[in-house]
Amino acid sequence: MLHAAGAALADEARRFSGFGWMRGTSGNLSLVVDRDPLLLAVTASGLDKSELTPADVVLVDAHGAAADSSDPRRPSAESGLHAHIAARTGANAVYHVHAMDAVIAGHRWPGGVELRDLEMLKGIGHLAHDETVVIPVIQNHQEMAVEAGRFDEVYLPATAEVPEVPAMIVAGHGMYAWGTDRLQARHHLEIVEWLLRFTVATA
Ligand SMILES: CSC[C@@H](O)[C@@H](O)C(=O)COP(=O)(O)O
Numbered sequence: 477m478l479h480a481a482g483a484a485l486a487d488e489a490r491r492f493s494g495f496g497w498m499r500g501t502s503g504n505l506s507l508v509v510d511r512d513p514l515l516l517a518v519t520a521s522g523l524d525k526s527e528l529t530p531a532d533v534v535l536v537d538a539h540g541a542a543a544d545s546s547d548p549r550r551p552s553a554e555s556g557l558h559a560h561i562a563a564r565t566g567a568n569a570v571y572h573v574h575a576m577d578a579v580i581a582g583h584r585w586p587g588g589v590e591l592r593d594l595e596m597l598k599g600i601g602h603l604a605h606d607e608t609v610v611i612p613v614i615q616n617h618q619e620m621a622v623e624a625g626r627f628d629e630v631y632l633p634a635t636a637e638v639p640e641v642p643a644m645i646v647a648g649h650g651m652y653a654w655g656t657d658r659l660q661a662r663h664h665l666e667i668v669e670w671l672l673r674f675t676v677a678t679a
């Protein structure tokens with residue numbers, strides 16, 4: 477089970493590295509492997525994300541702490557925020573990358589990045605017209621418990637009329653996107669990055 481998750485995350489990390497979004501050791505990816513209690517497979521810390529193998533994944537609990545004390549590998553330093561996002565949103569896949577356009581957008585619009593009148597908004601469940609979608613921005617912090625609190629302040633869950641916004645920017649750092657499964661998280665990440673790239677380029 478952990479090996480399959482590791483193989484899937486290694487593939488995703490290679491893909492995002494190819495886009496320049498996981499340069500060096502930057503970024504981390506996770507998949508929920510159990511809900512009760514919450515357990516996630518998260519990429520191991522400090523590795524070159526373009527060269528991960530199926531073994532480069534660690535099991536963590538709802539606090540992002542290693543769940544298997546016999547495993548010598550360290551989980552991602554940002555595991556706690558992955559676990560929090562998975563718990564709060566119900567997502568089964570959470571992806572974090574250091575895409576340049578996300579960092580520029582967060583720097584430029586620290587109160588949130590407004591998007592509208594773009595066909596690609598349909599790719600995150602929103603309307604191509606007559607709706608303004610805001611990608612929230614939080615300030616960066618090294619403590620994931622602090623980041624989790626900041627996430628709760630800005631997260632836009634689904635209402636009866638409007639779906640959730642499945643992404644967030646961390647200022648001076650990168651972005652997160654999530655989805656019900658690996659493929660949806662990837663789609664959300666790639667589409668939001670496209671939307672941010674367009675917005676930065678045309679501002
Ligand atoms: C240049 S990597 C910076 C790290 O502190 C962090 O932001 C990151 O994305 C990767 O951390 P990791 O612990 O390898 O998952």
Ligand SMILES: [Zn+2]
Pocket residue numbers: 502503504554572573574649650
């Ligand atoms: Zn990071």
